[in-house]
Amino acid sequence: MNYPRDLEKLISYYQKLPGIGEKSAERLAIATLEFSDEEAGEFSDAIKNAKKNLTRCAICGHLTDKEICNICADEARNKNIICVVEDYKSIFSFEKTGTFNGTYHVLDGLISPMDDIGPEDINLSSLVSRVEKLQSPELILALKPTVEGEATTLYIKKILENKKVTISRLSYGIPIGAEIDYLDNVTLEKALEDRKKISE
Amino acid sequence: MNYPRDLEKLISYYQKLPGIGEKSAERLAIATLEFSDEEAGEFSDAIKNAKKNLTRCAICGHLTDKEICNICADEARNKNIICVVEDYKSIFSFEKTGTFNGTYHVLDGLISPMDDIGPEDINLSSLVSRVEKLQSPELILALKPTVEGEATTLYIKKILENKKVTISRLSYGIPIGAEIDYLDNVTLEKALEDRKKISE
Numbered sequence: 001m002n003y004p005r006d007l008e009k010l011i012s013y014y015q016k017l018p019g020i021g022e023k024s025a026e027r028l029a030i031a032t033l034e035f036s037d038e039e040a041g042e043f044s045d046a047i048k049n050a051k052k053n054l055t056r057c058a059i060c061g062h063l064t065d066k067e068i069c070n071i072c073a074d075e076a077r078n079k080n081i082i083c084v085v086e087d088y089k090s091i092f093s094f095e096k097t098g099t100f101n102g103t104y105h106v107l108d109g110l111i112s113p114m115d116d117i118g119p120e121d122i123n124l125s126s127l128v129s130r131v132e133k134l135q136s137p138e139l140i141l142a143l144k145p146t147v148e149g150e151a152t153t154l155y156i157k158k159i160l161e162n163k164k165v166t167i168s169r170l171s172y173g174i175p176i177g178a179e180i181d182y183l184d185n186v187t188l189e190k191a192l193e194d195r196k197k198i199s200e
Numbered sequence: 201m202n203y204p205r206d207l208e209k210l211i212s213y214y215q216k217l218p219g220i221g222e223k224s225a226e227r228l229a230i231a232t233l234e235f236s237d238e239e240a241g242e243f244s245d246a247i248k249n250a251k252k253n254l255t256r257c258a259i260c261g262h263l264t265d266k267e268i269c270n271i272c273a274d275e276a277r278n279k280n281i282i283c284v285v286e287d288y289k290s291i292f293s294f295e296k297t298g299t300f301n302g303t304y305h306v307l308d309g310l311i312s313p314m315d316d317i318g319p320e321d322i323n324l325s326s327l328v329s330r331v332e333k334l335q336s337p338e339l340i341l342a343l344k345p346t347v348e349g350e351a352t353t354l355y356i357k358k359i360l361e362n363k364k365v366t367i368s369r370l371s372y373g374i375p376i377g378a379e380i381d382y383l384d385n386v387t388l389e390k391a392l393e394d395r396k397k398i399s400e
Contacts, residue, residue: 042209
């Protein structure tokens with residue numbers, strides 16, 4: 001295609017974004033041209049500023065523009081409960097539920113021998129030292145139900161074996177709204193295994 | 201949601217783009233953070249440069265970074281054939297087909313009495329003066345088949361009545377790959393009306 005050079009450049013950057021194909025990138029680039037000068041300037045600055053100012057929380061590893069993130073700095077949050085997640089994107093999902101009042105710990109990866117990622121390659125030592133400083137900590141492991149997630153869950157359980165800490169993991173089961181007929185075998189098996197008593 | 205301020209700003213600008221909801225905007229903003237510093241800087245500059253450098257062709261109204269667009273400046277294109285389009289996005293679509301060798305004229309709108317858009321509000325006078333300068337011009341009206349498109353088509357036909365110019369419009373009919381059973385009545389009616397003889 002014979003786009004003007006500046007438009008082509010803009011399209012090529014939109015195309016680097018996940019889920020944006022050639023056609024969408026063209027649509028987004030043209031829409032950007034239709035922004036007012038002020039909006040386009042602010043959008044451009046927003047990219048630079050986000051990249052420059054956002055860093056990781058010194059305690060939990062969440063995305064923040066301060067040294068300590070808003071969640072770790074919030075006195076109303078229960079510091080004894082730590083929800084362990086693979087990446088900070090999960091924190092945004094949990095925060096949207098609005099029901100979790102503890103804190104988080106971002107591993108920035110999962111143990112994966114296949115990809116040569118060992119325990120020392122993810123944020124585990126800082127988790128152990130956080131746990132050691134607390135009176136009666138509770139860990140909630142919110143890792144995805146894959147080989148890597150399970151391996152990481154088991155490893156964390158093992159290294160904290162002799163510490164005073166309650167560890168749980170998210171329940172597996174039927175997602176809300178799903179048709180049981182269309183569920184995969186493994187999910188159904190897990191839902192049976194994790195079944196919950198509703199009367200004695 | 202309690203996003204860091206710079207991330208929130210970036211998300212809000214992505215959300216201004218067409219077809220990008222809250223969830224997608226969050227995903228795109230986070231992906232932008234994962235760009236390298238260099239990439240993010242170039243993306244940011246691309247927005248500013250596209251906005252600053254792109255203007256409209258003095259002849260046809262297409263998007264360009266020069267005074268005259270590549271198509272109007274191309275000596276190999278047939279200047280006697282002018283394809284009249286509503287906006288410059290249509291030009292990108294036509295150029296992708298790779299089969300059209302004429303030039304374009306961007307109206308930047310369609311006549312729409314309902315929205316108080318009259319003939320003087322769109323790029324019609326420049327079209328008339330282009331036509332007047334040519335020996336045996338041919339106009340192809342490529343306007344969408346709506347009330348506004350039809351009104352504009354009829355108006356152009358009328359104002360060029362006494363000029364030496366061949367005028368055609370795009371054919372209406374069945375889109376390639378469509379199931380006839382699922383086509384709307386109007387399209388089917390037009391396809392019947394515009395039917396093409398394939399043997400004598």
